[in-house]
Amino acid sequence: MNSNGHSNGKQAAAPANIQLNLANLSKNDYRGAPTTLCAGCGHNSIANQIIAAAYELNIVPEDVIKLSGIGCSSKSPAYFLNRSFGFNSLHGRMPSVATGAMFGDHHLKTIAVSGDGDTTNIGMGQFKHIMRRNVRIVYIVENNGVYGLTKGQFSATAETGLRLKYQGVNPYTPIDIVLEAMASGATFVARSFAGDANQVKALIKAALSHNGIAMLDIISPCVTFNNGDDARHSYAWGREHEEPLHDFTFVPREQEIQLGEFPEGSAHTVRLHDGSTIVLKKLDRDHNPADRAAAMRLIEESRGQDVFLTGLIYVEPEHPSLADIYQLPKGRTLNRMTEDMLRPEKGMIDKANAMMF
């Protein structure tokens, strides 16, 4: 056991040439099972950034739980953080499972992975409610506009006019996940692109420090069913049309900000609940992610335009999380409570009977 109360398993056996992080773990300790997704799938690169982010933040895998619904994206928790508890639940119902699971040990960090079908088709109700409850979860939507496991049907995020091999042309208006999250009161909303590894990693890191729901809509192209050059969820389109809102740096609590990197006047700093900071370097737009109205306007403007805005769109660091609302204990977890804390003592049965007539 180290000073954090963790025993680090295989660390003692690690050869000298393997680099250990501050948790005394190698990157191998963060890996998952080999992926069974298609080669080149955007989901795999997101899994890799989750591994990198957790490793670089010195998070002990046992301090993380990972959840998902059903679909290609929802398979991916098996492909990162083998030493974390995982739950591959039901299609569209991950938010409820994650909400309940949070109460078991509310000090754990939760990484939840969903897809556009899992979130915006079958799971829209639960998605919106987990946003408004502000459960402390990193909620990643691996968004490719298409159903993969069932072989190429439209999801609700598919753009109008998208043509798929067996489905014809999509006649419906797409759902914007970022807009839905905002409308439901999400307190950390970002969009990124699986092909932009650095931004994805920085956003995941920041999301892991947020005390509430952190929704990352990550465009993650489906190389098998929806990767035509003109498809909005393709690599080619994403690379060509991505317009980052900021240069983006996440600074964990332990590290000082090197102010020299960000000339005064061009940097916007957001302090997260745990003391970490996000430093946003202004590009040609001057978006303040603490400004909810500005965030809504930005998303609305970018809809229909041929741009694909990425970065941190909105953050509200001080909103109470679900654990705060329920006054969960600071120093202990519900799932380690024993009978003496949970069962009223014997004399209390008289009180129960006295309550009756």
Add this chain to the structure above:
Amino acid sequence: MTTPQTKEAPTAQQGKQVVNDFAMTVATMNGSGSQTSNLTLLRALFKMGIPVSGKNLFPSNIQGLPTWYTIRVSKKGYIARRNTHEIMVAMNADTFVEDLASVVPGGAFYYGDHLKFEIKRDDISIYSFPAKQLAKESAAPANLRDYVANMAYVGVLAKMLDIDMQKVREALEYHFDGKEKPIAINMGVIEAGHAWAAANLKKTDPYRVEPMDKTAGYVMADGNTAGALGAIFGGVQFAAWYPITPASSFAESLSQNIGAFRDKPGEDGKTYAIVQAEDELAAIGMAVGAGWAGLRSVTSTSGPGISLMTEFAGLAYYAEIPVVIWDVQRVGPSTGLPTRTSQGDILSTHFLGHGDTQQILLLPGSAQECFEFGWRAFDVAERMQAPVFVMSDLDLGMNQWMTKPFEYPDKPMDRGKILWEKDLEALKENWQRYKDVDADGITYRTVPGNKHPQSAWFTRGTGHNEAAKYSEQAEDWEKNMQRLKKKFTTARQFVPQPAVDQMAGAQVGLIAYGSADPAILEARDYLAEEGMKTDYLRLRAVPFTDAVSEFIANHQTVYVVEMNRDGQMHKLLQLEYPHLATKLHPLTKHDGLPLNARWVKDAVLAEENHT
């Protein structure tokens, strides 16, 4: 006034008194505040030591539709619903005619004199009283007069039936939690009604009450409150629910009461959380998530919610996650009769989930047993690592039942086979989530927050092997499903045993469960009077235990009495015991009303005479 204030009953009835043995029904409009009046009468009678039961027959409506409340007093202690009533209090113009017709000959009919109807019956006593006037003359503010008008009949009945006014006051004090102002306003109307009746009404019917000592050692409780309190004594840590009649008061009672039992001054934080979910899918999803994370977790619902919970029930069964589902059954299918009682979810809940599922059911038969199963269900769920469904119903859940006091759990909590860091350390990596090392079908589990590097496993509804790894291997699937079957057999050791009551020389057996119990107890007396002795087995759980098969084997004929159309428990027993199937006969009633003893007696006799 065209109708006579008092009409004398036939002389044949005069002189003969009927004490502590009648039923009276109050007919009012939903939302008129009559529930307070009815509960006050019920409680006052209970406090007089007279065995009593109250059945609320109410519509799915906020305000305006007719509602009836039947109070039965029984010196013999019968608390099942009576089919007929000797006394009717009519306060609703919409049902006046049928209410008048419903009184048995020789009975008494009371009505508010604001209802103008011609009354032609001369075989019953007729009493009218100025309910509105009494409310108007009271201290009640104008906006509450319609509500307190119903208190007038409490006063009138108290006078006419000899109900102790001190006990009436005690009932009001309980109802209003000692708040003097509403107590005074309501008591004022009751006293005015009492005084008015004393001055103006001449008693001509034979029905009255006298104090007894037959409620000592009992309390009045509804099953939903009892179950919620039981869950609190079971150490409930998480509840998620969605509003639905008749289950809402389970979760509401939990929310209202848990703090008084579990919050301790100076504590760092709460030991529990109760979440109103967005629907039943989310309610069970949250409860399953919490159960997975090591909490004593419950959700409460009724039939439509059970339908929505199907997929999660299958997941929890297969992934082996403890969770308690409290089903307060109502009449279905579909929206059905949402405010009427039923035992119609037995088969669907037992098999809830697609593929091969067998769910554990607990069957409480009294409010006291709702309390007991409130805590015991967690022990069974965590021991079995499985969903446990507690099958209550509207009658048991929402009506006031005279019941034995709640008993403190007679054994420590059973948290089941759960491993923490030191346990894993001792096992030296020799642990697999779904490996049946004890040969009882129950494997060992760990929960999130366990910091041991070998603690984590991946939970999934997809095929998995003993190591909880994804597997589509045919033999892995079959082996795992066979183990789950074995686990269900093991559950027989942990579920409550049936309750058996025998009469010497009985040939006929009766099997029933849940809220059917009081009607069966009463019917057995009637059958004995007719010369038919019966043995009675009350089921308390599925899976069945050996005591059930022995009971069936030991009788020529066994009637399975239940409140659904298809004889659901009868079918389940036949499936379980095909070699005994021909001995089992279904007797079913599915009119949405609590079971009635006369019907049970008649149905048994009809079958016996037929065969």
